[in-house]
Amino acid sequence: MIRDISKLELDKFVSSCEYSQFLQSSSWGDFQKEIGNKVWYIGLEENGEILSVALIVEKKLFFDFTYLYSPRGPIVSKKVQNSDECIKLIFKGVRDICVCRKKKGSVFFRFEPEYLNIKSFERIKKVKDYQPSKTQIIDLSWPEEKLLSQMHQKTRYNIRLAEKKGVEVFQPVDYKEYFEDFWRLMSETSGRDKFLSHPREYYENILKTKAGGANLWIAKHGNDVLATNIVMSYGDTVTYTHGASSNLHKNFMAPHLLQWKQIKWAKDKEYKYYDFWGVSKTDKKNDKWAGFTRFKKGFGGFEKEYDGTYDLIFKSKYYKIYNILKRLKKW
Numbered sequence: 246m247i248r249d250i251s252k253l254e255l256d257k258f259v260s261s262c263e264y265s266q267f268l269q270s271s272s273w274g275d276f277q278k279e280i281g282n283k284v285w286y287i288g289l290e291e292n293g294e295i296l297s298v299a300l301i302v303e304k305k306l307f308f309d310f311t312y313l314y315s316p317r318g319p320i321v322s323k324k325v326q327n328s329d330e331c332i333k334l335i336f337k338g339v340r341d342i343c344v345c346r347k348k349k350g351s352v353f354f355r356f357e358p359e360y361l362n363i364k365s366f367e368r369i370k371k372v373k374d375y376q377p378s379k380t381q382i383i384d385l386s387w388p389e390e391k392l393l394s395q396m397h398q399k400t401r402y403n404i405r406l407a408e409k410k411g412v413e414v415f416q417p418v419d420y421k422e423y424f425e426d427f428w429r430l431m432s433e434t435s436g437r438d439k440f441l442s443h444p445r446e447y448y449e450n451i452l453k454t455k456a457g458g459a460n461l462w463i464a465k466h467g468n469d470v471l472a473t474n475i476v477m478s479y480g481d482t483v484t485y486t487h488g489a490s491s492n493l494h495k496n497f498m499a500p501h502l503l504q505w506k507q508i509k510w511a512k513d514k515e516y517k518y519y520d521f522w523g524v525s526k527t528d529k530k531n532d533k534w535a536g537f538t539r540f541k542k543g544f545g546g547f548e549k550e551y552d553g554t555y556d557l558i559f560k561s562k563y564y565k566i567y568n569i570l571k572r573l574k575k576w
Contacts, residue, residue, distance in 0.1 A: 250298060276451055303351065319358060377523025378553045383508060414462065459473070482518045488500065524537075
């Protein structure tokens with residue numbers, strides 16, 4: 246049976262899964278509502294047990310059309326032998342619960358399963374990754390000595406250097422006290438490293454709603470904020486999602502100590518994993534993610550790869566229009 250599920254049911258299921266996905270949490274749903282999107286929580290139930298869930302967000306396209314998106318979902322229980330069959334049933338729920346409640350309906354459903362056999366589906370298209378499909382993860386069950394020993398030698402050196410330079414790392418009691426510093430450094434970093442950041446309000450709302458268990462972290466030297474991160478804490482996993490650093494005192498290596506303190510905090514709080522969220526899928530030196538991939542992999546751990554992003558097409562005509570507009574950079 247496919248049905249709407251409560252926030253409590255959603256979080257109980259998602260947080261109990263290995264590598265808990267904060268993007269499928271009810272607090273992420275609250276954040277999506279805060280920025281003006283409609284949200285559904287649906288589940289597949291059999292004999293009173295929930296076997297699969299999906300947080301689904303409605304996003305605007307052109308005119309009055311929309312698309313639906315399940316970030317890092319649907320999530321299927323490990324008890325299920327054939328996850329594809331569960332996902333097909335979730336598709337039915339998406340149509341019945343979400344699409345049919347709107348006059349025009351949605352053009353497509355974007356989803357990001359852990360695994361998928363695309364050959365067993367129709368009207369499915371593999372598309373460019375929306376969330377990063379490859380990530381670097383640290384197993385926090387390792388002793389601290391092992392966590393340090395499996396790091397790159399240069400990473401360990403930079404952590405010790407930052408400590409000797411007197412860099413201080415902490416979580417502010419109120420994120421508002423340091424949000425201006427975060428936004429200033431984010432603007433500085435995006436300009437320096439040539440990437441597009443989200444609007445200011447996006448980060449503010451994440452911290453305001455504590456989406457995915459979001460917290461702000463600060464690395465400071467004297468009165469100077471040198472680096473700042475937003476980190477999610479949900480289920481068994483702490484996830485580093487957004488980071489920025491100053492051009493000031495770059496030789497103090499504040500971002501290295503900031504990550505190490507976050508890892509130690511996650512271990513002390515008895516989380517199982519620390520997720521660096523996204524790394525390059527190639528080893529090419531000219532890859533646009535090469536720099537921060539090298540930084541993240543310097544902390545050791547192991548790679549985990551998800552199956553990527555797919556679109557289930559409901560309205561072929563309008564899906565073609567969407568892709569034309571996207572190629573023309575009009576969407």
